[in-house]
Amino acid sequence: DAGVIQSPRHEVTEMGQEVTLRCKPISGHDYLFWYRQTMMRGLELLIYFNNNVPIDDSGMPEDRFSAKMPNASFSTLKIQPSEPRDSAVYFCASSLLGPRVTEAFFGQGTRLTVV
Amino acid sequence: AQSVTQLDSQVPVFEEAPVELRCNYSSSVSVYLFWYVQYPNQGLQLLLKYLSGSTLVKGINGFEAEFNKSQTSFHLRKPSVHISDTAEYFCAVSDGYSGNTPLVFGKGTRLSVIA
Numbered sequence: 001d002a003g004v005i006q007s008p009r010h011e012v013t014e015m016g017q018e019v020t021l022r023c024k025p026i027s028g029h030d031y032l033f034w035y036r037q038t039m040m041r042g043l044e045l046l047i048y049f050n051n052n053v054p055i056d057d058s059g060m061p062e063d064r065f066s067a068k069m070p071n072a073s074f075s076t077l078k079i080q081p082s083e084p085r086d087s088a089v090y091f092c093a094s095s096l097l098g099p100r101v102t103e104a105f106f107g108q109g110t111r112l113t114v115v
Numbered sequence: 116a117q118s119v120t121q122l123d124s125q126v127p128v129f130e131e132a133p134v135e136l137r138c139n140y141s142s143s144v145s146v147y148l149f150w151y152v153q154y155p156n157q158g159l160q161l162l163l164k165y166l167s168g169s170t171l172v173k174g175i176n177g178f179e180a181e182f183n184k185s186q187t188s189f190h191l192r193k194p195s196v197h198i199s200d201t202a203e204y205f206c207a208v209s210d211g212y213s214g215n216t217p218l219v220f221g222k223g224t225r226l227s228v229i230a
Binding site: 004031056093104107108109 | 156157158160164205218221222223
């Protein structure tokens with residue numbers, strides 16, 4: 001398996017524009033996580049899905065952020081409108097769970113810069 | 116909710132010297148503990164994990180960690196570091212008692228190995 005695949009790797013956009021980040025989890029994994037990494041706050045969990053259903057989105061910073069998982073092999077994180085403070089590295093991760101969370105596999109991240 | 120404290124934000128160390136990166140977690144009945152490594156411009160990669168059993172856990176690249184329940188710690192060690200170990204290291208915890216919970220990460224420790 002190629003691992004978790006994120007696109008794009010880098011995104012530069014102007015304030016006010018819509019940004020869509022994409023993630024393809026590892027085939028067969030039933031949990032998908034979106035994290036945001038900044039110098040100030042480190043790695044923050046934004047939202048996670050189980051079997052394509054959002055379980056906890058309490059980490060989503062505000063209504064400008066939305067995430068979807070239309071099927072088991074694809075998820076998007078959308079920011080509309082984007083702001084400079086959204087600049088960060090966004091990671092997608094997936095895991096295969098039995099009764100407990102064990103190891104999460106991470107993509108290489110999308111570095112978002114909002115100017 | 117679980118939390119993780121990584122006591123050192125930066126650790127410089129000379130090549131071939133030993134290193135210890137400290138991690139403390141908030142107490143819980145049952146936890147699962149992880150160390151991840153992030154090389155520059157890369158995603159996170161699992162170094163090792165503690166789920167149960169022996170409190171001394173061995174991981175990749177010669178790293179090991181010891182789970183200490185009484186001190187709620189999970190410090191990472193390596194007896195002799197290499198230049199290639201320069202990276203950011205993240206400690207993470209999952210609440211094993213309550214079932215499926217995502218990983219909560221510390222803010223990371225930047226290890227710099229000096230030649």
